[in-house]
Amino acid sequence: xxxxxxxxxxxxxxxxxxxxxxxxxxxxxxxxxxxxxxxxxxxxxxxxxxxxxxxxxxxxxxxxxxxxxxxxxxxxxxxxxxxxxxxxxxxxxxxxxxxxxxxxxxxxxxxxxxxxxxxxxxxxxxxxxxxxxxxxxxxxxxxxxxxxxxxxxxxxxxxxxxxxxxxxxxxxxxxxxxxxxxxxxxxxxxxxxxxxxxxxxxxxxxxxxxxxxxxxxxxxxxxxxxxxxxxxxxxxxxxxxxxxxxxxxxxxxxxxxxxxxxxxxxxxxxxxxxxxxxxxxxxxxxxxxxxxxxxxxxxxxxxxxxxxxxxxxxxxxxxxxxxxxxxxxxxxxxxxxxxxxxxxxxxxxxxxxxxxxxxxxxxxxxxxxxxxxxxxxxxxxxxxxxxxxxxxxxxxxxxxxxxxxxxxxxxxxxxxxxxxxxxxxxxxxxxxxxxxxxxxxxxxxxxxxxxxxxxxxxxxxxxxxxxxxxxxxxxxxxxxxxxxxxx
Amino acid sequence: xxxxxxxxxxxxxxxxxxxxxxxxxxxxxxxxxxxxxxxxxxxxxxxxxxxxxxxxxxxxxxxxxxxxxxxxxxxxxxxxxxxxxxxxxxxxxxxxxxxxxxxxxxxxxxxxxxxxxxxxxxxxxxxxxxxxxxxxxxxxxxxxxxxxxxxxxxxxxxxxxxxxxxxxxxxxxxxxxxxxxxxxxxxxxxxxxxxxxxxxxxxxxxxxxxxxxxxxxxxxxxxxxxx
Numbered sequence: 001x002x003x004x005x006x007x008x009x010x011x012x013x014x015x016x017x018x019x020x021x022x023x024x025x026x027x028x029x030x031x032x033x034x035x036x037x038x039x040x041x042x043x044x045x046x047x048x049x050x051x052x053x054x055x056x057x058x059x060x061x062x063x064x065x066x067x068x069x070x071x072x073x074x075x076x077x078x079x080x081x082x083x084x085x086x087x088x089x090x091x092x093x094x095x096x097x098x099x100x101x102x103x104x105x106x107x108x109x110x111x112x113x114x115x116x117x118x119x120x121x122x123x124x125x126x127x128x129x130x131x132x133x134x135x136x137x138x139x140x141x142x143x144x145x146x147x148x149x150x151x152x153x154x155x156x157x158x159x160x161x162x163x164x165x166x167x168x169x170x171x172x173x174x175x176x177x178x179x180x181x182x183x184x185x186x187x188x189x190x191x192x193x194x195x196x197x198x199x200x201x202x203x204x205x206x207x208x209x210x211x212x213x214x215x216x217x218x219x220x221x222x223x224x225x226x227x228x229x230x231x232x233x234x235x236x237x238x239x240x241x242x243x244x245x246x247x248x249x250x251x252x253x254x255x256x257x258x259x260x261x262x263x264x265x266x267x268x269x270x271x272x273x274x275x276x277x278x279x280x281x282x283x284x285x286x287x288x289x290x291x292x293x294x295x296x297x298x299x300x301x302x303x304x305x306x307x308x309x310x311x312x313x314x315x316x317x318x319x320x321x322x323x324x325x326x327x328x329x330x331x332x333x334x335x336x337x338x339x340x341x342x343x344x345x346x347x348x349x350x351x352x353x354x355x356x357x358x359x360x361x362x363x364x365x366x367x368x369x370x371x372x373x374x375x376x377x378x379x380x381x382x383x384x385x386x387x388x389x390x391x392x393x394x395x396x397x398x399x400x401x402x403x404x405x406x407x408x409x410x411x412x413x414x415x416x417x418x419x420x421x422x423x424x425x426x427x428x429x430x431x432x433x434x435x436x437x438x439x440x441x442x443x444x445x446x447x448x449x450x451x452x453x454x455x456x457x458x459x460x461x462x463x464x465x466x467x468x469x470x471x472x473x474x475x476x477x478x479x480x481x482x483x484x485x486x487x
Numbered sequence: 488x489x490x491x492x493x494x495x496x497x498x499x500x501x502x503x504x505x506x507x508x509x510x511x512x513x514x515x516x517x518x519x520x521x522x523x524x525x526x527x528x529x530x531x532x533x534x535x536x537x538x539x540x541x542x543x544x545x546x547x548x549x550x551x552x553x554x555x556x557x558x559x560x561x562x563x564x565x566x567x568x569x570x571x572x573x574x575x576x577x578x579x580x581x582x583x584x585x586x587x588x589x590x591x592x593x594x595x596x597x598x599x600x601x602x603x604x605x606x607x608x609x610x611x612x613x614x615x616x617x618x619x620x621x622x623x624x625x626x627x628x629x630x631x632x633x634x635x636x637x638x639x640x641x642x643x644x645x646x647x648x649x650x651x652x653x654x655x656x657x658x659x660x661x662x663x664x665x666x667x668x669x670x671x672x673x674x675x676x677x678x679x680x681x682x683x684x685x686x687x688x689x690x691x692x693x694x695x696x697x698x699x700x701x702x703x704x705x706x707x708x709x710x711x712x713x714x
Contacts, residue, residue: 274704281593284591285674285676288674292673292674304574316669316671319643320669320679320683321679323679323682323683323685323686324679324682327682346671347671347672347673348673350669350671350673351671351673354677358677358679
């Protein structure tokens, strides 16, 4: 439906532009040609008219008695009848000279005029000037202007042909550029149609780095790259949701159906209901974890940024997990080089660090160690969570950050598989880089960014200003109000 | 008996909330539109209002709330919302809400929070000593005694106990403890708080004392005087 159609040609912008130029150029050329013709033709006839006036005046001064002889002399010197002179009486009959009759219709007096004279087979143009003599009779001087007219005609012809040629070439050029543009647009249209049809790997055709259309196409293509990446992510997430929600939903349905088939007592039903509630809570936590990730990735949480001490958050997390580590006989240690002031959301950072610590404790065997360390210096600031567990193989380190990914060996441990991707989203929100390394043995996860103490990332600086203006963050304010109402 | 108004457009949700609160001994009234809720709340005195954030029609939850506060109704309001974003919560609390719960929620969370809201208004203003049965907490010296015997608690354990002591006989959920004692806010789904409570419980029961902290199915705890 979108191949080049010549009927569409006149609608293309470049064709119309070319036509406009043709029209402008044509008008300019026409004016130039007209001017040239007018000046040339005017010059030629002015020369003739001058000569005619001089000759006629000379004849008029000649005495009537000598006039016939003079005309005869002139006739001898003009055998080719190029400049015929003649003398007629008042009724138009020839008295002397080369012309036999007065040109008809009766010529005007003392004003140049043109007339035709039959010479052999052809009519020849002459320009003449008639004068009535005071003594009676009319003298007529004339000149053959056939060649002069011929020249003018050829000039006009040459101009017309030249103009036609230019017009044709211009039309051809306009059509060519129009077709070229139409082809490109058609190529782009076809590519877009394929993309709309679902082929997200398709890109708009380019012809190299230059050109205005190419610049536009490059921008659109890089936008398509982003879209494709996002669509892949969304698709991955959808597949993940389909798997991680369908599995517990299947268990939920199966459990409820089993209860309906087999439950004999109220206790059986109570057990089935408890199981169903537990499954439901698992599903809800997966669901809300997904919503949280998109909320965090959306950047909306920046509104909750405040100035905080990362070392304090890390200390809170360590303290929070201490009993759990103790119960599993894991040494959970905290190291700090001093306060790490950044702008951020304390709850999100707590969630991120506690996710890391939770994982570390989960995957470290009894008797192992988990170390949380915050640092702040010239090399940057951040937090490290290291453990002596099995570690993450190098080839899986990128994959663990993706939503729903779980290392094969951890399939049996509880969890949504969203923890690390949430950590990744939170660290991106705070301008941190997330690095997973081999701690030999064990795994070391580092959240860090450049910048010394009190040097928040540029994006955070604005939020710092906001926070300072508000003095207290509204959420904290609301919490403070609640607390103050208490007994 | 405490009277509670539920403003919720979904009749079944309203009925479920009413049933859950009824079991706890609340006298429940339902309204299904913002206008109806506004009229009822302004006409009668309620101990607490459960308000859906998104109501159909021209009066949504926040508009109802601001109007109520403007006309001087000061009953505590717990906002229910399907919007989980933090700024939504902040907007709800700014409009005059006292607490904010995101749908879907566990009923124990709703009832526990509502009970705290209702009782908070009745509690005496200033105390220096909390007493539940044979357990005493001196808020000035931070000394904890059970049956006269001084107990050594870590700072966090002290704060946990203090919060439980301030709400004796009331259900307190993990989320509430996490928010109040650790002062971070997110949907904490691990069982770490259970471990903390377990440690506190063991200290309280040292020397063969009877148990005071009861764990409820779901995710709540109740501190009661030992019998």
